[in-house]
Amino acid sequence: MKCTVCRGPAVIDLRRHNANFCADHFLRFCRDQVAKAIDRHEMLAPGDRVLVAVSGGKDSLALWDLLLELGYDAEGMTIGLGIGDYSEASTAAAVAFAEGRGLALHRIDLRGDYGYDIPTAAAVTRRVPCSSCGMSKRHLIDKAALDGGFDVVATGHNLDDEAAVLLGNVLHWQTEYLGRQAPVLPARDGFPRKVKPLVRLGERETAAYCVVRGIDYIVDECPMAEGNRHLRYKEALNAIEAGSPGTKHAFYFEFLDKAADRFRPEAAEAQEGLQACRSCGAPTTGELCAFCRLVDRVADAEPVPVELLRKGAGRNGRSGRRADAATGARGDT
Ligand code: AMP
Ligand code: FES
Numbered sequence: 571m572k573c574t575v576c577r578g579p580a581v582i583d584l585r586r587h588n589a590n591f592c593a594d595h596f597l598r599f600c601r602d603q604v605a606k607a608i609d610r611h612e613m614l615a616p617g618d619r620v621l622v623a624v625s626g627g628k629d630s631l632a633l634w635d636l637l638l639e640l641g642y643d644a645e646g647m648t649i650g651l652g653i654g655d656y657s658e659a660s661t662a663a664a665v666a667f668a669e670g671r672g673l674a675l676h677r678i679d680l681r682g683d684y685g686y687d688i689p690t691a692a693a694v695t696r697r698v699p700c701s702s703c704g705m706s707k708r709h710l711i712d713k714a715a716l717d718g719g720f721d722v723v724a725t726g727h728n729l730d731d732e733a734a735v736l737l738g739n740v741l742h743w744q745t746e747y748l749g750r751q752a753p754v755l756p757a758r759d760g761f762p763r764k765v766k767p768l769v770r771l772g773e774r775e776t777a778a779y780c781v782v783r784g785i786d787y788i789v790d791e792c793p794m795a796e797g798n799r800h801l802r803y804k805e806a807l808n809a810i811e812a813g814s815p816g817t818k819h820a821f822y823f824e825f826l827d828k829a830a831d832r833f834r835p836e837a838a839e840a841q842e843g844l845q846a847c848r849s850c851g852a853p854t855t856g857e858l859c860a861f862c863r864l865v866d867r868v869a870d871a872e873p874v875p876v877e878l879l880r881k882g883a884g885r886n887g888r889s890g891r892r893a894d895a896a897t898g899a900r901g902d903t
């Protein structure tokens with residue numbers, strides 16, 4: 571297999587692009603794709619202070635590295651979710667990356683800073699873990715960006731993520747979420763600007779990028795997400811992609827070009843009438859925001875170890891968690 575550009579030995583084949591690349595040209599390809607996404611969707615302006623939300627996985631570490639390579643001023647923030655060894659290893663990967671390069675990493679720990687963790691929140695609320703997890707992440711990422719005076723938050727959502735979220739939103743006709751699914755969310759009262767510069771790269775590519783760049787990332791997926799619908803949608807799209815390379819890209823980008831605008835009014839309507847949370851000031855429809863309500867409810871609860879909640883563990887069957895939280899339909903992290 572030869573590099574399409576230089577005819578040297580290739581390290582990766584990209585069927586979607588009908589190309590093979592050597593290590594150097596693959597890195598260049600990744601940088602070009604990110605630069606193109608930033609440019610086409612007007613994600614970042616020169617001189618912006620960017621806060622990268624870092625999980626310790628391949629996507630967010632590749633993103634941080636790529637933004638620095640492209641010359642952006644990018645600091646990191648990471649949230650310790652308290653999901654046993656998985657969270658410890660995730661935080662350790664983020665810290666090692668930052669320390670190795672002398673970068674600023676803002677750290678938040680759910681248990682230490684807010685008195686709860688995701689397994690306990692899931693057990694107390696009797697909902698799937700991803701529900702309190704996604705909400706906590708959104709709230710704390712937004713807060714870190716606003717408190718730190720950053721111009722924009724960048725997350726590591728890649729093409730596979732966005733296409734799977736789109737499929738979930740379409741299968742359930744979540745029109746409000748469809749109206750909000752975009753690579754850029756502008757700043758609004760109480761919300762920072764949010765961008766997804768990896769939308770043109772798939773997860774196989776971000777993993778390969780980390781390997782070629784020598785970035786140590788946590789390979790394991792979250793143990794609490796095992797078997798959820800979002801992962802099943804990814805598998806379904808991968809099966810289609812294997813037969814018709816490029817389908818995932820077309821599904822997502824043609825949605826943005828041809829359909830997304832049609833759902834905007836519904837998303838805008840859902841965002842009307844927001845007021846400041848009485849406790850933390852974040853925008854909310856009620857008196858207290860969902861994050862403050864969650865903290866009130868779970869902060870004093872007896873900690874629940876992650877093992878009790880893993881798929882197949884006894885508690886899972888009895889917990890009566892609400893299935894609707896697992897539809898896989900989503901707004902945005
Ligand atoms: P996920 O929802 O886990 O697919 O993650 C999507 C994006 O959210 C990642 O690419 C990160 O940018 C961000 N993110 C996920 N987990 C964390 C975390 N523990 N701390 C900070 N950011 C995170
Ligand atoms: Fe949120 Fe797993 S990372 S539930």
Ligand code: ZN
Nearest residue numbers: 573576592595
């Ligand atoms: Zn080459």
Ligand code: ZN
Nearest residue numbers: 847850859862
């Ligand atoms: Zn609040």
